[in-house]
Structure formats: C-alpha cells, structure tokens
Amino acid sequence: MPELPEAERARHQIDRALGREIVAVDDRDTYVCRPHAPGEIAAALVGHKLARTHRRGKFLWVETEDGGPVLGLHLGMAGRIAVEQPPAPRNWDRFALDFADGGRLALHDKRRLGRAVLEPDFAHVGPDAAEVGREEFRRRIGRGTAPLKARLLDQRAISGIGNLLADEILWRARLSPRRPAGALSEAELDALRRAVRAATRSAIRKGGAHTGDLIPHRHRDGTCPRCGTPLARDTIGGRTTYWCPRCQPG
DNA sequence: AGCATTGTTTCACA
DNA sequence: TTGTGAAACAATGC
Secondary structure (H helix, E strand, C coil), X not given: CCCHHHHHHHHHHHHCCCCCEEEEEECCCCCCCCCCCCCHHHHHHCCCEEEEEEEECCEEEEEEHHHCCCEEEECCCCEEEEEECCCCCCCCEXXXXXXXXXXXXXXXXXXXXXXXXXXXXXXXXXXXXXXXXXXXXXXXXXXXXXXXXXXXXCCCCCECCCHHHHHHHHHHHCCCCCCEHHHCCXXXXXXXXXXXXXXXXXHHHHCCHHHCCCHHHCCCCCECCCCCCECEEEEECCEEEEECCCCCCC
16 A cells, blocks of 8 residues: 555554653564564663654654654555554554553554664655655656656655556656656656646545546556546556556657 | 565666 | 666565
8 A cells, every 4th residue: 555645644643642651562573673683672662752753755754752762664565554542453563562551553564564663764765755846856857768657666766656656647747657767858847746746645635545546547458537548558667557658658 | 376566675787 | 886677575365
C-alpha cells in the first residue's frame, strides 16, 4: 500500500500517541530494525515520550521530548501503523511501542520490508514531492537520459512517489513514461509538477494511492478512462507500468 | 509452479 | 566518476 499518501496517514496515526510515556519496545525483528541489535532501540526509547512527527516522502520520523532519541519509521511495501488503546494482538507486528496508559503503537507488516531505526539519516532523500518548488523540480527531474517514470520513482530526486502514483501522475500530465527525463521542456516540467501536486493531494484526501482515476484500469485488458484506448504495459524503471499510448504518446 | 508485488539498497556495467 | 538498470531482500497472493 504505502506511498506518500499512506505515509501521511501513518503520520496522523503516530500523532495520536504523542505525549505518552514509552514503557516497552518490541525490537526483536533484526531485519526490520537493522542494523540495531535487539534491545538497542528499546534501551534508547524506554522512559521517553513521543513529541513530534515528521514526514518527507515516504520516510517518517518522530522526535521525543526534551531532545531525546529520534525514531525513524518506513512502511516498506506493505506496512501500516496502528495505534490502539486496548492493543489488539496481531500477527505481523514487526515493531511496537507500549505506553504507560496501556496503548500500543505497532508497525504491522506482512512482508518485512518496513523499517524502524534510531537517528535516521535523510541526507540522500530528495524534497517531498508535494512540497518541492518549481525551480528545484525542474532541476531535479528534467535532466539525464533515464525514462521519466524512473526519475519520478527516484527518491533521491524527489521523494514520495511510488509505482501507482507515478502512473497516475504521468497519465494526468499526458506524458509518456518512456520520455527521457532530460528531454522535457520547461512548460512540460511545470505541467508535470502540477500533476504531481494534484494527484498527491487528491490521493491523500481520498485515502490512498489506489484512489487515482487510472488505477482501476491498471490491468491487462484495461482501457484509458479518458479515451477508451487499450492501455500499454511494460516494465519501466524496474516496475510494471501502464499508460495510454494515445493520450501519452512518445 | 511460477510470477508479480503500492519499496529500498546494493552491485555491475557502460 | 557518474548515471543507469538489474538483482537482492522477505513474504504473500494469484
């Protein structure tokens, strides 16, 4: 599930747990908590209270009160954040904080590609896709020979766009996912940025990246919801890509 | 059985 | 050196 809209939703979940004292931490999953050893995150967090949540793209982090340790979280391919008062015991809770009031914050993740880490480093993560300014967007996206879709998925360029959102954005902007990123005009880059913001905000409002207009048609035999042309399908940027060959030529 | 998957990182190669 | 693309990672569902 998780792209930028789901990460934003997860951030709101974490907000519900602010101010409560952490009394226990389940950090036993050494893959999700790598490179930390079991107990390391627990030792750092127990006794602290979560103070403030942040998000850049799909990356989440939480400050603790009085300048205490920072906890970084990532939902990976299938993660969710759940904050529950009477903690419902669940399978697939890969990481969890227990609070003094009996509540629990859990990273629920069937796959184990989610991540919990202390003092996360975002030096290599680009600006948030919904916040990036026009000039910086032109500079970071409109360069190189990589296909446009691959560039949108590159979290070092801008962060937050995943496979579904990328297809939705390119369809809205009427741009081919195969176009070399550096070949776009400034006008095309500006239009693309508008589509990024519009699709992202719409997805946050509606509840997820899967709510896009193109997404229900993203399957073999799918047709363009705008013109009815059968959608093209190929692997671009390492991911399965659907687009309308008529609306998005090139 | 085999392949695909809404993500990220690492490695190989031009 | 830089940029790009493929593979690895873990686990599940079709």
